[in-house]
Amino acid sequence: MAYHDDLLQQAFDLVHKNPENPTQADLRRSVSAAYYALFHLLISETVSHWQLDSSRDGLARMFEHRVMAKASDKILDSRLFPFTGEDPVVVQKLRAVAEAFVQLQDKRHLADYDNATQWTHTEALSQVTTAARAFSAWQSTRHETIAQNYLVSLLIKPRS
Amino acid sequence: MAALPTGFVNQEKLANEIERARKKLGPEVVRLKHTVGPNTSDEPAIYFRIVLTDSASREETLGDVIGQISRVLFDELHPYENWGLKPYLSFRSQSEQANRDDPAWA
Numbered sequence: 001m002a003y004h005d006d007l008l009q010q011a012f013d014l015v016h017k018n019p020e021n022p023t024q025a026d027l028r029r030s031v032s033a034a035y036y037a038l039f040h041l042l043i044s045e046t047v048s049h050w051q052l053d054s055s056r057d058g059l060a061r062m063f064e065h066r067v068m069a070k071a072s073d074k075i076l077d078s079r080l081f082p083f084t085g086e087d088p089v090v091v092q093k094l095r096a097v098a099e100a101f102v103q104l105q106d107k108r109h110l111a112d113y114d115n116a117t118q119w120t121h122t123e124a125l126s127q128v129t130t131a132a133r134a135f136s137a138w139q140s141t142r143h144e145t146i147a148q149n150y151l152v153s154l155l156i157k158p159r160s
Numbered sequence: 161m162a163a164l165p166t167g168f169v170n171q172e173k174l175a176n177e178i179e180r181a182r183k184k185l186g187p188e189v190v191r192l193k194h195t196v197g198p199n200t201s202d203e204p205a206i207y208f209r210i211v212l213t214d215s216a217s218r219e220e221t222l223g224d225v226i227g228q229i230s231r232v233l234f235d236e237l238h239p240y241e242n243w244g245l246k247p248y249l250s251f252r253s254q255s256e257q258a259n260r261d262d263p264a265w266a
Contacts, residue, residue, distance in 0.1 A: 066201065077240040099230065106248055109200035120260075122217045126251040129223045 004044055007037035008135060011128045019121050027124035028111040034131035035108035038101055041135060042068070045142060046151040062155060069105050071153040072098035083146060090144050093137040098150070100134035103127075168204065169196050169243060181236035188216035188225055190254050193265060199246055206245040208233065209252070209265050217253035226251060 001009070014030035015022070043063050047056040075081045075098050083091045107127050110117050141147045174196070182192050191211040199205035216225045230249060233239075239247040257265055 069201070073240070073246065078238070079241050096227070099234075102246060103248055106200050106205075106246075107250075118260075120252050120256040122212070122222070122251055122253045122256055125219060126222060126226055126249075129219070129226065133223050133227060 004037050004041035007033050015124050015128050022121050027119040030124050031111035031127045032108050034128045035104035038131050038134050067157050068154045069102055072101045090141050093141045094147050096137045097134045100130045177237055184232050188213050204245050206247050208249045211252050211257045214253050214255050
């Protein structure tokens with residue numbers, strides 16, 4: 001399996017490990033793995049278009065978490081991206097991917113660093129499920145032009 | 161984390177809008193609470209804490225449930241466009257919440 005698929009499976013394995021009495025470590029790592037699964041899926045999809053295989057890993061290192069979140073924020077704002085004339089079903093699925101990315105990035109930050117937050121099984125499972133739904137939404141939109149444009153936008157730093 | 165400037169959001173108006181949206185959610189939502197504040201990147205955000213029935217919290221249904229709730233909150237509130245807030249959703253089951261003394265969710 002691809003790395004992002006392994007990460008999503010790891011997220012499910014961790015959240016399923018002991019649902020009646022889960023440890024905070026398992027729940028928090030499941031949320032973190034769910035975020036990184038989507039992070040690496042989007043990077044993998046982008047760099048797969050680079051023709052020279054040996055350069056793809058280097059290109060993948062160019063992605064920045066915050067830049068990707070900003071790009072995702074933009075397409076969730078209908079004033080910036082109204083997607084006029086586009087298939088609303090495709091737009092909704094693409095926005096579901098972007099929404100999941102923004103959501104999971106924030107939760108990943110809490111899961112990795114905030115010891116004051118006590119996670120429940122449902123809280124963690126809902127984040128892992130969000131990542132899985134984003135994977136599914138991406139599979140059905142990945143060939144659309146607006147989805148490809150989204151991938152490119154993940155690499156573009158906002159001008160200051 | 162930095163605090164949001166006072167008056168950044170009309171809290172009363174926002175609460176009214178959330179209550180209006182709340183009425184469009186299904187019976188699987190037991191409770192809906194929210195907090196406005198900075199996210200982990202210090203950007204303005206709204207955090208929703210949603211308690212679900214135990215049956216809605218089951219893994220077989222959870223994905224569809226959170227998808228529907230997310231759509232309703234986005235479509236009714238337009239958090240980016242109308243409020244300049246990034247929305248984040250957290251979910252607990254009713255029985256999980258009952259076992260915790262957590263005023264932020266009560």
